[in-house]
Amino acid sequence: MIAGHPWVFSNEIRETKGSPDPGDIVELLAASGLSLGIGFFNPHSLISFRLLSNRIEEIDFNFFYARISQALELRKCLYPDSTVYRVVYGESDFLPGLVIDRFNDLLAVQTFSYGMDQRLAIICDALEAIFHPTGIVERNESPLRLLEKLPQQKKVLRGTSSPIIITENDIRYRVDILEGQKTGFFLDQRENRKSIERFSRGASALDCFCNEGGFALSAIRGGATFVMGIDSSESAIQRAIENATLNNMKNVVFERADVFEKLKELLAQGRSFDVVVLDPPSFTRSKKNVQTAKKGYKDLHAAALGLLKRGGTLLTASCSHHIESEVFLSIVNETALKAGRALQLLDWRGAAPDHPVLPGMPETRYLKFGIFKVL
Numbered sequence: 001m002i003a004g005h006p007w008v009f010s011n012e013i014r015e016t017k018g019s020p021d022p023g024d025i026v027e028l029l030a031a032s033g034l035s036l037g038i039g040f041f042n043p044h045s046l047i048s049f050r051l052l053s054n055r056i057e058e059i060d061f062n063f064f065y066a067r068i069s070q071a072l073e074l075r076k077c078l079y080p081d082s083t084v085y086r087v088v089y090g091e092s093d094f095l096p097g098l099v100i101d102r103f104n105d106l107l108a109v110q111t112f113s114y115g116m117d118q119r120l121a122i123i124c125d126a127l128e129a130i131f132h133p134t135g136i137v138e139r140n141e142s143p144l145r146l147l148e149k150l151p152q153q154k155k156v157l158r159g160t161s162s163p164i165i166i167t168e169n170d171i172r173y174r175v176d177i178l179e180g181q182k183t184g185f186f187l188d189q190r191e192n193r194k195s196i197e198r199f200s201r202g203a204s205a206l207d208c209f210c211n212e213g214g215f216a217l218s219a220i221r222g223g224a225t226f227v228m229g230i231d232s233s234e235s236a237i238q239r240a241i242e243n244a245t246l247n248n249m250k251n252v253v254f255e256r257a258d259v260f261e262k263l264k265e266l267l268a269q270g271r272s273f274d275v276v277v278l279d280p281p282s283f284t285r286s287k288k289n290v291q292t293a294k295k296g297y298k299d300l301h302a303a304a305l306g307l308l309k310r311g312g313t314l315l316t317a318s319c320s321h322h323i324e325s326e327v328f329l330s331i332v333n334e335t336a337l338k339a340g341r342a343l344q345l346l347d348w349r350g351a352a353p354d355h356p357v358l359p360g361m362p363e364t365r366y367l368k369f370g371i372f373k374v375l
Contacts, residue, residue: 260303277316301336313372
């Protein structure tokens with residue numbers, strides 16, 4: 001806590017005075033008796049305390065209105081010409097366990113802490129006062145909620161919700177925040193998707209785990225002559241095809257397939273590409289599966305490197321928090337050395353800036369994204 005991490009774990013608490021219930025707001029005291037602030041308490045979670053404020057104050061409508069408005073001002077500075085962004089990124093915006101995504105006049109809300117979930121009605125009141133949205137949707141299907149003893153659910157909380165068209169980097173996407181993955185669209189890769197354009201002119205590209213086609217369509221926008229997108233989800237592939245049609249983009253094909261099996265097939269066919277994108281889902285959500293995740297990343301990169309032409313470009317990502325940056329970079333490098341390929345690291349970045357990082361909280365720095373020239 002003193003080092004800047006806003007959580008206190010159950011084994012770090014010496015004693016609890018009184019009998020606070022899950023979601024109650026309590027004051028945290030150091031061993032010396034010094035007040036460290038107030039926050040949500042949950043005796044049934046490994047994360048027993050989540051910091052809300054360094055001082056004693058009411059956690060009411062005015063509190064949420066002020067905090068969300070402060071977060072919004074940052075997004076307006078980052079993306080002044082857009083109404084699509086992550087408005088609130090949990091602890092990074094000093095609202096622990098709360099995520100809010102904006103898609104034009106619709107808002108998607110996720111609550112990962114018991115205390116925040118209990119106050120969802122007040123949060124919606126604040127959102128209506130700030131944004132006047134046409135709809136607010138709850139997307140609380142994350143397994144992280146189970147750790148807080150919260151049910152998984154999704155529904156329209158206020159107003160109405162229907163599929164809409166958003167624009168990102170001058171590309172249009174059809175988004176359904178009630179039925180799409182997570183909150184309807186992966187906003188964290190926004191600027192990374194843009195980065196592929198500079199490597200795409202006259203190139204052939206392969207977009208693995210393409211989801212709704214973001215990297216693939218960005219490659220076409222950058223001048224790629226042919227792009228193939230692969231994903232195991234039939235619904236994601238259908239949305240990608242719709243998005244290509246929506247933008248009148250040609251020379252791009254999307255195929256539903258297991259990515260690992262499809263890469264083997266492409267290698268057996270002797271196929272090659274100028275650009276390969278790897279943007280897989282998380283390979284591990286706990287430390288106990290890190291070794292299995294490492295093997296998965298090695299196998300994936302070995303196949304990708306086998307498909308890349310000499311002088312080609314590899315764009316690769318990991319959203320597994322337990323795979324740290326240094327570990328991920330070493331996996332890519334070691335796999336390249338084993339394959340007899342030399343790498344030049346051109347860029348190393350994380351999530352878009354509407355997902356700000358708390359320096360004292362490594363969990364907020366989950367996304368790793370590298371761009372390599374492969375020789």
